[in-house]
Structure formats: structure tokens, C-alpha cells
Amino acid sequence: MKETMARRLWTLFTSMLIISAFTFGGGFVIVSLMKKKLVDELHWLEEEEMLDMTALAQSAPGPIAVNAAILAGRRIAGLPGMLCAVAGTLIPPIVIIGAISLIYTQFAANEWVKAALTGMSCGVAAVISDVVYGLGSKVVGSRDGVRIALMVIAFVLTFFFKVNVIFIILGAIAVGVARIFLAGKEGAR
Numbered sequence: 001m002k003e004t005m006a007r008r009l010w011t012l013f014t015s016m017l018i019i020s021a022f023t024f025g026g027g028f029v030i031v032s033l034m035k036k037k038l039v040d041e042l043h044w045l046e047e048e049e050m051l052d053m054t055a056l057a058q059s060a061p062g063p064i065a066v067n068a069a070i071l072a073g074r075r076i077a078g079l080p081g082m083l084c085a086v087a088g089t090l091i092p093p094i095v096i097i098g099a100i101s102l103i104y105t106q107f108a109a110n111e112w113v114k115a116a117l118t119g120m121s122c123g124v125a126a127v128i129s130d131v132v133y134g135l136g137s138k139v140v141g142s143r144d145g146v147r148i149a150l151m152v153i154a155f156v157l158t159f160f161f162k163v164n165v166i167f168i169i170l171g172a173i174a175v176g177v178a179r180i181f182l183a184g185k186e187g188a189r
Contacts, residue, residue, distance in 0.1 A: 012085055019088075021092035023065075032134075038050065
């Protein structure tokens with residue numbers, strides 16, 4: 001049993017380390033890769049769980065990648081899993097940013113680096129689009145009118161009216177709590 005847990009923790013740590021080391025573009029990119037690894041490949045999480053974790057990770061303060069690592073790691077292997085996932089997620093950016101800070105002036109002025117970053121931004125846009133499509137299709141596939149309406153309203157408020165995402169998240173939380181409260185009242189009758 002200990003060997004199995006040790007192997008699971010090592011796999012979790014190395015998976016998060018590799019994902020974090022080769023992920024550029026922010027939290028949604030790493031969450032997409034976490035989904036592919038933890039849900040599709042290792043089958044440690046269900047797709048619905050990962051969707052819920054993504055929503056929580058985005059809503060909580062702090063970097064979405066770290067928040068997602070906390071939630072996934074704890075769900076997979078408890079407190080040790082959370083610590084392994086977070087360590088694996090944090091080590092690459094700390095090392096990379098630490099190294100870059102030592103040579104920042106030369107790094108920022110390098111034409112090859114600028115070209116690489118421009119190319120990576122295109123790839124990041126594609127990965128984020130994949131995440132948006134995947135999450136949106138799950139909401140539409142639920143055939144839940146409230147969830148679909150909430151998604152459309154949130155998009156319209158953000159894209160067209162530039163409403164701060166904090167207010168949208170708070171509103172979505174209020175709708176979710178109200179639905180649970182109303183469902184409880186209906187069940188009591």
C-alpha cells in the first residue's frame with residue numbers, strides 16, 4: 001500500500017513538474033494539460049470533477065495553476081498529494097524566473113527570444129480556445145437552461161460590457177447558491 005501511494009505521489013509530482021515546465025501562457029493552459037494527464041491519461045479524476053476544480057481554481061485568489069494543483073492533488077492523494085502537486089507546479093517557474101532575472105537585460109533585448117515568445121503566444125491562444133470549447137460544450141451538453149443562460153450572460157457582460165470578472169464570478173456564485181437553496185425548499189415540500 002505504501003509503495004502504491006509513493007508511486008502515485010511520484011507520478012503526480014513528476015506530471016505536474018513536466019506540465020508546469022513546458023506550459024507557457026497562464027493558468028488555463030496548465031489546466032487544459034492537467035485535464036489531459038489526470039483525467040484522460042491517468043483516470044485519477046472525472047471530467048466533471050476537473051471542470052468543477054477549474055471553476056473553483058479560477059474563482060479563488062491566487063494563480064489558477066497553483067489553485068488547480070491544490071484541488072487536484074488533495075483529491076488524488078490527500079495532503080501529501082496536494083503538497084506534491086503544488087511543489088511540481090511551482091518549481092519550474094521559480095527556477096526559470098530566477099534564471100531569467102539574472103540575465104534579464106540581455107534576455108529582453110534578444111531578437112530570438114522575442115520571436116519565440118511571439119510564436120508561443122499563437123500556440124497559447126489555440127490551447128485556451130480548446131479549453132473554452134471544451135468547457136462551453138460541457139455546459140451546453142448539460143442541457144441545463146440556467147447554466148447555459150449563465151454562461152451566455154457572463155460572456156456578454158465580459159466581452160461587450162467589460163464588466164469586471166469578480167462581479168461575474170460573485171453573481172454566478174449567487175445563482176448557484178440560490179439554485180441549491182430553492183431546490184432544498186422544493187424537496188422539503
